[in-house]
Amino acid sequence: MRSRKQKPEDKRLGRWEGGQFLNLSTSQLPNFSSARLTAYVSRLTGSEKGMALLMTILIVVLLSLLIMDINERSYLALTRAKNSVNSLNASYIMRSGVSAAMGFLELDSKGSAVDTLTEEWAQEITRFPVGDGTVSVHIIDEASKFNINTLVNPQGGINEKAVERFGRLLTIAELEEGLSRRVAEWLQKNREEISYSFTDISELLLVPDFTIDTFKKIERYITVYTDRRNEFNININTVGREVLTALSPSLNETLVEAILEYRKEHPFKVEHAGDLSQVTGLSDATLRTTFSDVLDVKSSDFTVQVEANVSDTLRKGMAAVKRGGDKVKLAVWKEE
Numbered sequence: 001m002r003s004r005k006q007k008p009e010d011k012r013l014g015r016w017e018g019g020q021f022l023n024l025s026t027s028q029l030p031n032f033s034s035a036r037l038t039a040y041v042s043r044l045t046g047s048e049k050g051m052a053l054l055m056t057i058l059i060v061v062l063l064s065l066l067i068m069d070i071n072e073r074s075y076l077a078l079t080r081a082k083n084s085v086n087s088l089n090a091s092y093i094m095r096s097g098v099s100a101a102m103g104f105l106e107l108d109s110k111g112s113a114v115d116t117l118t119e120e121w122a123q124e125i126t127r128f129p130v131g132d133g134t135v136s137v138h139i140i141d142e143a144s145k146f147n148i149n150t151l152v153n154p155q156g157g158i159n160e161k162a163v164e165r166f167g168r169l170l171t172i173a174e175l176e177e178g179l180s181r182r183v184a185e186w187l188q189k190n191r192e193e194i195s196y197s198f199t200d201i202s203e204l205l206l207v208p209d210f211t212i213d214t215f216k217k218i219e220r221y222i223t224v225y226t227d228r229r230n231e232f233n234i235n236i237n238t239v240g241r242e243v244l245t246a247l248s249p250s251l252n253e254t255l256v257e258a259i260l261e262y263r264k265e266h267p268f269k270v271e272h273a274g275d276l277s278q279v280t281g282l283s284d285a286t287l288r289t290t291f292s293d294v295l296d297v298k299s300s301d302f303t304v305q306v307e308a309n310v311s312d313t314l315r316k317g318m319a320a321v322k323r324g325g326d327k328v329k330l331a332v333w334k335e336e
Contacts, residue, residue: 086313090133091335093308097125097135098319101304102328104139109326115141115299116237116267133310142320143235143299145223146243148204149197150233151184156191158184169246173217183207198224225301225320225331236268236276236295248291255281268297300324 104121112119122141127134146169150162158181167180186207190196201222204210221243226233234243236259245256262279269275276282276292304319320332 082311083313086133086310087315089131090308090310090313090315091317093130093133093135093310094306094315094317094335096130097128097137097306097308098304098317098321098330098333100125101137101139101302101306101319102321102330105302105321105323105328106326109323109328114237114267114269114297115143115235116263118264118267121302122238127309130308131310133308135309136307138305140303140305141235141238141299142223142225142301142303143233143296144238144240144243145221145226145234146246147224147226147233148183148201148222149187149224151180152188152191156188158188165246168249169221169243170218172242172246173221175214175217179209179214182209200224223301225303225322227301233296233301234294235297235299237263237297238299247294248287250287250290255279258282268295271296 101121108115108119108121116122121139125135125137127136146166148166150159151166153159163180163184166183167177170179171177183204187196187198198204201219201224202215204215204218204222205212221240234247236244241256241260244259245251245253258280259276259282266275266278274292276288276295277285282288300323302321302323304321305316306319307314307316309315316336318332318334319330321328322331323329
């Protein structure tokens, strides 16, 4: 019995007819197959649109973040540039304040034989308008302070009187009196080796045992700007209570107060304060000689504390100036 010939299996979409395989188009598929295919294609198309939308949103978010970062960086750069300009302007304003102070001191030298705290140069100027900002100026007489360079005399020996006076000043500032001699010995040693002198009061921190806390307690009473070769440099008309008290163990609180009150109405006019005898309690010549050797009535060294503000940008500076005759020269300029 002849076996019946089987049609070859074909997984392609179509049918066998007359020994031939006929392809079927999508339109010839049964309705249910066409519906399924249409639904599938629709879902696929919808998924691609969703992905495209998601990518678009993501790109927009990233671009927004990038723009925000650029804006922030631009703002910071602009702010820094503005602050730099303000800082530069403040620096110029500070210098103009120093120039004005030097002018005050030159005028004062022409019209007064003594320097007192009642004169115009000694009055603080606060927030004076200059250009786009303000300036504050305070002139300080350095001859109202104790010069730490006088602890060693010009010949290189320790100045015992100066050591004693600085020791009393340290005691008034609630510090150890013996620190005075240690500073003097340190200065003497370095002057012998390298011809050293203090050029800034902060150099006291180089001395062993002289801490920052110690320095802060004494800094307003000391200077390096007056003539270190001569201890005759303290202005009796401008010296403060603490430094004046330290000049002699004989100057008690009552005598110091009498001097300060007398000079308000009667500025001292004679070198070595020869007119001190007019002060109640100081008629004794022996008493006066215990401290009059360092007294003067005219000053030549000043510092100018200056502060400028431009659009809330604050700058501070300090100038040390020296007056000779009716001329004032800039010796030191520092900006913070």
